Amino acid sequence: MRRFSRRAALATAAGATTAVALAGPAAARPPGGAPTAVGRLYEIRSGRQRAVIAGVSATLLSWQVDGRELLLTHGPDEVGEGYRGKTILPWPNRIDHGRYTFDGQELQVPINEPERDAALHGLMSFVEWQPVAHRADRVELEYLLPPTYGYPFQLAFRIEFAVDGTGVRSTLTAKNVGRTAAPFGTANHTYLAAGADRIDGIVLELPASTHYLVDDRLIPTGKASVEGTQYDYRRARPIGATEMDTAFTDLTRGPDGDAVVRFARPDGITAELWVDRTHGYLQVYTDDSPSTDRPTRQGITVEPMTCAPNAFVTGDGLITLRPGETHRGSWGYRIAG
Template identity: 45%
Template sequence: MNQPRSGRQLTIAAHGYEAVIASVGASLRVLRFDGRDLVVPFEADEVRPGYRGVTLAPWPNRIVDGRYSFGGVEHQLPLTEPARGQALHGLLPWAEYSDRLVAPDRVVLAAVIEPQSGYPFRVEVETEYRLDENGLQQTVTARNLGTDAAPWGTGPHPYLVAGAGRVDDWTLTLPASAVLTVTEERLSPIAVEPVSQHPQWDFRAPHPIGEVFIDHAFTGLDRTAGVAEVRVTSGDQGVALSWDERCPWVQIHTADNPGQAGIHRIGLAVEPMTCPPDAFNSGTDLVVLAPGAEHSAAWRIRAL
């Protein structure tokens, strides 16, 4: 029997939640609560649309021109976003992860980034998906298996679904006081600025998203007991994504695909990140993994 295009299908369930993890990219293919979609799903035998639900490693978002310097050595990565000339979302989106543990409410998958042109480091990436009464928690752990220090960053890429309709119809709560502005055509970082200077992106007080375009990283996060939470709601229901201080950034994207009605603004990407876009160049919040060292980050999606 042929394997589905998105890889092996690993289903877990508990406390009214059901999740399906696809082994290609360790992708969150389905997440439902009491039969209601909390993320935009895709079919098992479908080539995953873009980066929907994928685990981002060893960097989230963009490296400008795919070029960076680390340890005094210049590196050039493949440009995986050719229209903008950027290296986007790391090296594992299309990698096949192996099973480490499969249980009714928990799976653990792993893959190794082998030394290659542009990233000559060997890093093992392990991701755990676990369901409990508070929703789905994903934990990503990197281990440096090589002999040299390695740059590292990670994050998830779910498109949250609040309810019926599209992004325009939903209400967003985003507790961020600062936004990383970007160039219009390439989305390359410019500067971190207060959201008060950009009121179209100020969702500290919840209000409808409307027609605003968002594809920006936010920081200056307001936290309760160390936890930041983004909420997307539609009427009396919705979905929340929360994370701790290990992710000081979050990327928000309104999934704009003009002319493609089937996917245009059908979910809101909410991506906690350990570092901002182009951190391999700026060094901002970049994790440097010493040989033998490891680093973990986690986030949680729950129904409202």
């Protein structure tokens, strides 16, 4: 059986990891004002930390510490594969057959993953957010999502990316500005680079006690304990040859309410992904099926998600925003120690 890539919806010639450079801190485009493939670029800095945010899909395009790129990224004139760095809205992961029922309405959103007959990663992966404010260490962007045939709801989004002495942080605010209740979920799809040829040598600590079982179309069929399975990374251990396109939940949290995923790379850098209480789910993908001919397993994404895959159908973690209601959540990357 042919193995389909989760990235097939992104037909692109992009492949190589490319450093993203800007001339200065202001929003930038290439000389002459020509647009980039990822929209406006916004550089933010603080001490050793530097990040570049792309306007299209409010993408975390680059995160550097002491000039060293830590993400699996791509150049601003490439579409990029695998939804790298994108803010995913208004649902993460898949809706089975693109069909769901909400408040008695039977709705159909476009299928953009035809090999799995699924609607993947929402409606905003290729729209450009508009700037609200841009300072040396932070940028704020906004987007108003209008009603569509399959998603007849109206949400207003604002997102802030900020850097400080420890790392980069993202805070998303979603407000229902329509007249009816709206289903909602979000995720981010940033890949941490391997720090070597492959991610196999990364020592991963993932504080999740439950993983999702899926069918051959990656639609959840149930949940199970990670105990005794290849998915148990509650105690740090090398990723090794384990392949994952797997959702997790039941996260262990610290006193501050955050759950922390730790990546100890072979090059000596240890990075942490922290997620607040609004993110009760994580999707781990080990970069096993690139849509180009580049080598596999060059990065790993652990996607902070507010709901489970197929939540628009099952209701698992689904957020319902009433008219005027607001959702706010944060996650970020930092260097450990």
